[in-house]
Amino acid sequence: MEKSGKRPLDRREFLKGATVSTAALAPQTANAQEPHDHDHQVVPSDIALRVKALESLLIEKGMVDREALDAIVDTYETKIGPRNGARVVARAWVDAAYKKRLLTNATSAIAELGYGGAQGEHMVVLENGPKVHNLVVCTLCSCYPWPVLGLPPMWYKSAPYRSRAVIDPRGVLREFRLELPEDIEVRVWDSTADLRYLVLPERPPGTEGMTEDELAALVTRDSMVGIAKVTVPQGGSRL
């Protein structure tokens, strides 16, 4: 544990108390008045501690409440995620009319299943097939269709993916262990504006008798970004 000899109250201990009961705290620390200027310090030495301090402070100031923050975390951890997109894909696989609506007006077709909102206001769905493979990237930041895929994974936000997806998509896909045939056309979609992209992967062979729910369980996040195909795993589905 980090120790700070010059401080009367260990900051970590203090913050632990602060999260237990913010309202009960009275102004008491002498070191709170120390002149600190961290504008030059771009990366905090202990980011977790700083986030905790920031949360406690903003709650104490009445600018945000803890329940609202809990709800946001819960939403992104449990409610918004690739399972939503998988339902869209599975519906398109079993319902040709839905698929047509999805490919012509994705935003409203996705809304039919109850998904929409921030970073999903203007959706476009790209169909993968034997002749065309679509891959989605955001070279300028990390734009991603939250309502159907949740928050982006590390690799999607990373410099290696953002830099190389547009110049060497086949090499990038090879890193994800997806080798594409020579004759397939690769289309990379760089999310530079307000449109957000979802790949409609190919329905794998051998799934003809499956229900929509069973199909949805096969669809992975990776297949909806375009770095993988949907496969039927031996002995169960995966995400």
Add this chain to the structure above:
Amino acid sequence: MNGIHDMGGMHGMGPIEYDKREPVFHEPWEGRAWALVRAMGRWTRPKNFRYEIESIPATEYLRMSYYERFIFLLTARLKRSNLVTAAELETGRAEPGAPKPTQTPSAPVAGDAANIDVAARPPRFKVGQHVRARNINPVGHTRLPRYVRGKRGTITRDHGAFGFQDTDVNGDPLSRKPQHVYTVRFAAQELWGEDARQRDSVYLDLWDDHLERI
């Protein structure tokens, strides 16, 4: 701006690290950081969130994780708006006697739904038209990546009018009038030369002001 964030086509960033069992938030602080940024949006009136992210010095930008950048930015904004002090951030405690901040309603920013469809400009280009991405190097925020500037492409779709996101050096929108956004197809060989696959291509969504006739 020609910043480190504009990464398309760069080499040397290393291999892609892939974690098959990656959780939504790797550590609890990431979730709290994310929630704070989402919840605090109404307090800090951003000029352009992405431009502020891009303005982080390149060495720091590369070193920071996604959520670190967000927290850095939120903190900087709160300080700049005099909503918190450096001492308060250090202790996690409000200073004695500090006035409770009161919220002011945010003005709509470019790109907000409220801004769209208001006196939109008619489209300057049509589907199927060949265009060139302008060769511009603005110091503000732009959605026109370096790797397509000066390159020829084809309009494949007109998405209608959207608020223009490019800004001046102060982060203020270059135009408050919505303009059309198009998907533009660039052949891989046009972007990367003859060694690229003939049939492969990259699609970008660009505004009227990013494009010129050829």
